[in-house]
Amino acid sequence: MARVAIDPITRIEGHLRVEIEVDSGVVKDAWVSGGLYRGMETVLQGRAPADAFYIAQRICGVCPISHGHASTMGSEAALGIKIPNNARIVRNIIEGAEFLHSHVLWFYTLTALDYVDVVSALSANIADTYALAEKAGTTTADFGAIQKRLAGFVKGGQLSIFTNGYWGHPAMKLPAELNLIAVAHYLEALQIQAQAAEIIAIMGGKFPHFMTSIPGGTSWVASEQRLADVLFRWQGVSDFITNTMIPDTLAIAPFYLEAAGYGKGVGNFLAWGVFDDVSMDPKKRVMPRGALTGLTPFDPKPEEVTEFIKHSWYDSGDNLNPAKGETKADFTTYDLNGKYSWVKAPRLNGKPMEVGPLARMLVAYVDGVAPVKALVDGALGALSKAAGKKLPPTVLVSLLGRVAARNLEAKVIADAMGGWIGEMVAAVKGGDSKYFVEATQSDGQGAGLWEAPRGALGHWVNVSGGKIANYQVVTPSTWDCSPRDDAGVRGPMEEALVGTPIADPTKPLEALRIVHSFDP
């Protein structure tokens, strides 16, 4: 029996500690501890709803668009504002660009180093690398020059961000040539994620942290030139996802098929839904609202969300709905039997819920959303072929499925984005010049229930006399990285860690894979 603490967890947004108990090479128990409290909900009190849009998005520098939108939607719900159709389209495009940016960044920059051995790429045969890329149907690069560059870098002895990585770890399974392909695409992905972010800069001023989706609509106005600037960037990112990211995923997955056997988590899924169509009905969003127990769907009711704090460093009401939520920090000590995290424990009707691309894709799959069904069935077919047996959709409830779901979702969103840009072009040509409406009331309560790339996101906003009286946020990482609840039930990431094989407890690479699969 070995107790292993991984602190800091790197390649994430924010500060996280994971403690695992390893017995006979398998994780027997796990604790996830959020290390940072900043107090956003308190800072927002007494400020104007429009200020909340600008400030609240700064909760997360990787998903500020989603927080900005959830904040604005919460204020709009509280003040009874119905936004113009143009604002809906503009927000969809900006949000979509953030999702593409985030999914590309996550796969290549944040999690790839858990599966790709950079040092092994040095021993790749260049001709074989081109042959493998062609066979995998993925894009090529100047593999020889990249390998030469890597060799020079390693020879220099200063490994910079690669210092002390898990090179040569027994859980690294890729052949040298595939490692080299992945390193080439790791470098290319840095350009692609920036290209996606440029769409946000054009329509929102900059990224991270954007400026235009204020309550009431948007302060951005479309023009043909600006839409052309958006269109060609979307095309480049979309091509990369279709021709590089998806083939890379399908090329790497067969070497890690055992990852379909663990990392299952709590098996309950929640999606508030994201990307409105013209009806503004959350169930008709491109990624629709819904919840699952196993693969059985049910309607998630926002009033059934509560947050527990028995194991979190707060001294405020327990088991409260966020509409009446409180946040009073109170650090005691780090105690796994008592309080051990700055993250609260949100539950839906008392149950822990996994959120994120896997939740959204499963909800959409069960709902019969056509493009999702086609992509998921296609991927299951490819994996079944690699495994030599037919794999059912339930196999997606695993580490492998969580990784694949995010990359497949990128393709769904990239395709949908083409449609939104078309809608915007039609609106400009049709002469629709309405982008913003003013609020007519200054009191009310509402919630912006939306999705960040990493999962279901809610901003509960209570406005009184034009100022925020109470503000509560339940982020995706609050759901996924939650500590135990008052009944002692583990959070989704804690549960997913249990059962993970660990080859070397001093280098717990496999546990990192589970953590990163949630994109915390």
Next chain:
Amino acid sequence: MAQEVRGEFYDLLAARGVTRRDFMKFCGSVAAVIGLSEVYAPQIASAIAAGTLQPALWLAHGLCTGCTESMAQIGVPDVPTIVLDLLSVNYWETVMAAAGTQAEDNITATVDKGGYIVIVEGSVMTGQGGNVLRIAGKPGVDELKEVCSKAKAVIAVGSCAVDGGWVAGDPNPAKATGVQAYLAQNGIKTPVVNLPTCPVNPEWVVSVLVDYLLVGALPPLNEFNEPKSLYSETIHDNCPRRGHFENGEFVQFGSADQTAQEAAGFCLYQMGCKGPQTKTTCPLVRWNRRVSWCVESGSPCIGCGTADPLKGGPGNWVDAGTPFLSRLADTRLPGIGGVQPSTIGAVVGGVAAAGLVVHGVVSASKGRIKGVPQESEKKFDSKNKSSEGGDK
């Protein structure tokens, strides 16, 4: 100290599709940003491309990771150049391969060896005995003190690291502060350079790094420890919409003409633009590989580059600038005097009147939320005296 540029460096750039010409162009722009002539481009190229890599530690404190994200949005040099050819970034939580013990070992090894610089992202978190931020089982401030005290220089990137940023917004529930103030309070004398805005603009970070590699010292700083070359002129001074300001052409939010006004690029002053009192080079350097910036997208500047590193100035940018979509400072808190809403409203409405002397607007106050600083006469205006209207 110009050294010869390694030939292989260009091979490496070429492998990423960056030509020698692109690279020299970048070096020329860095020269301009740090206040040198473009003829210094070759020296800058050699500082980047030659010799041993400067060891650096990028520390993550009370952050949203937006400043790291922002670094990933740079054009030339791209991120691989920065982390592989310019610096040896031995610790950078968001992008480094190692985790846990292996990651912490990288800090220890670098600190033991010495000669490193530190980049801090995020607020210094002092609340709850420093436990509002825990890293490796300890308060984050422990790491900050240890690592900064032995560093050659500290670069505070983004408004949070500079003065606590929004995290220090009233009532500052986690007791956030900035790096310069915190190190001073703890008797740590390592020089600190401040690079506010939320997030930091990556080109400013690179220009400071290159400047440091070139001359081995931090650039000339102003009273807020910001590089003078980057934080001397207001956004208003260089704003492409400035002509509309002079003409009294403003976007009026919620009006029937709003869309047409915005499409024509009218001035956002009436929407609360903080450009007149915010000193950064945003209109020149722009954002996201220079494709756009806040004002170009139709939003007023919200003054995220306002800095108050040693407190006693305008306050952090959130308290200084809210409500953002108004020219009036927040009056929700007691102890604020001197706000004259009606006067200001009239002034803004009657632009042709000689009114915009007040365009810094609200007078300073003694409350918890400080008024925005009054502007002094700007260079543009002193050179362009006119007898009627406009900005004087």
